[in-house]
Amino acid sequence: MRKLWIAALAGLAFAAHAQAPSDYPSRPIRFVLISAAGSGGDALGRLLADKMAPLVKGVFVMDNKPGASGAIATDFVAKAPADGYTIGLGGATTHVLLPASNPKLSYDSVKDFAPIGQVGTASILLIATNDFPANNAKELIALARKSPGSVQYASWGIASTGHFCGELFNLRTQAQMSHIPYKSVVQIQTDMLGGHVKLAYVDMASGSPMVKSGKVKAITACTSRSPSLPDVSSYDDEGIDFAGKRMGALRWALYAPAGTPKPIVAKLSAALKQVVEMPDVKARLLDLGITAAFVGGDELRAMTAADIEGWRQIAKAANISNE
Template sequence: MKLLRSIPLALCLLAMAGASQAQGAASYPDRPVKVVVPFPPGGATDIVGREISERLARAMGQPFVVENRSGASGNIGMEAVARSAPDGYTLVVGAPQTLTINPQLFKSNPFNPQKELDPIVVVATVPNVLIINPKLPVSSVQELIAYAKARPGKVNYGSSSIGGTPHLSSELFKSMTKTQITHIPYRGSSPALTDLMGGQIDMMFDNLPAALPNIKSGRVKALAVTTRQRSDAAPELPTMEQAGVPGFESQGWFSLLAPAGTPPAILEKINAEVNKILATDSFKERLANVGAQPKGGSISDFRELLNTETQRWSEVIRFANIKVE
């Protein structure tokens, strides 16, 4: 009898909780939202993060304030958000490295991003691009391969961080072309690009949005993009496959996540707003100008991507024997 009497009370409490959550989502946001970018300013993650934050602020009537918290290949910023209150007022810009690669690289990763962060939406995808110092005496991917093979171990490449898609793209390039190229890691895309332009490094793969301004100005030379299709932002560039490396493919993507336990109604509200923004011609044009393409989709679509990417990059990591202590 006590059990039977408790059932209506439990149902009432559940109904009250649901109503409270719906009310909270309806008024969300009623104060500024912090959006953490776990990498330094100027890179592709920062560019896309700032663009979507600016549009969300316009759409939702509250500031979406970007905060750069770099370090430990993005883990510092990601963990800070995972430890934040799950109320929708702290978000993070996620990428393949921080969500699907780092957990496989770091033996003592302090947290599990796929368990301690709730996915919201994939904002955009971008190709990586193979770029070189303009003074390097090559003009094509095949010439670069020949140049590197003639100088085993003497050609070097930079990466924005250990384990990022630019780094793994380079290791994939080495394995597929049987070249010996020395890795020089940097803390972010911008310092690596600076040294590439200065001649301290010879080549690198980078996300197209970060590299595009320097490609257009001639400060670096682009040889190919890493996706299956050419990029609308740089249609003159061949794909790696067209440039003579069959089967080569990699791309970056940028997303929004919140601390695990954030009310689903708030996650769905942000997801819906982002999808509306991605459908506008003005945002599509803005992304195209920086070499990115809108993605969007549901929260479940994002979860499926996380599973697929985790499997794909685990194979590259094992093949290249990449480890981070």
């Protein structure tokens, strides 16, 4: 009988421990963004913060830390106190492609984070100025092959998702385009509208509005056709393939530092799941080029580890290194 009583007390203690502290959050939560203010990633982060705040009964303070293909912001989150008061928005670049191309990266994208959950998946868009001579992937391939190295494309940094998409295009088509790394997508947008760069890979959240407004034209989408721009062909359509279909899932996700109390992570995760499933949020995400698709922390961690190994093969073949 005494053993049963002790077991019951232990169960009650565990249940109490499994719940987030009733006073959390008791102060503002820092929400770190890898993107510059005004970018698509910035808009995504602010949308999530606005919708999650009333659910967790807290306040989020946005902190933009662009640069180094998102590594600056991601490293900051990894090294922040694991108390639930710092979270970060990451993506395929920060948690898969940088680790796949840099064994000396300052953080471990699997071990140094407590995944809160996946927001959704998005393609990367290859855009061009309206006077660029190619209008689609086939015309771009022909143009690039005619004069190897003369066609230049921009991305938001070495080993960024855009860089990987560009080099994959080169590998599969023998296009031999040259890469111009920028610090942020916002800088690319400014230079493109100013006519200083003619061709660039940008996230769908940033590029889709530019295409829809007629400021630029879309050449193709990496890797899959996006419901945001259903008439734009994709790598899949052009036969520019990956070693495994699932590698085409380029995701946005929320993370906390490793060691953040599980009840707090669970509270944030539940709020994120609820937000991602809201009809108005799904519609807004689609405007940003993102297909809503919540995935929980444990599954997200396993997917990330598997994707790193797959993308590492692309990094080796294309000689992409961010050391």
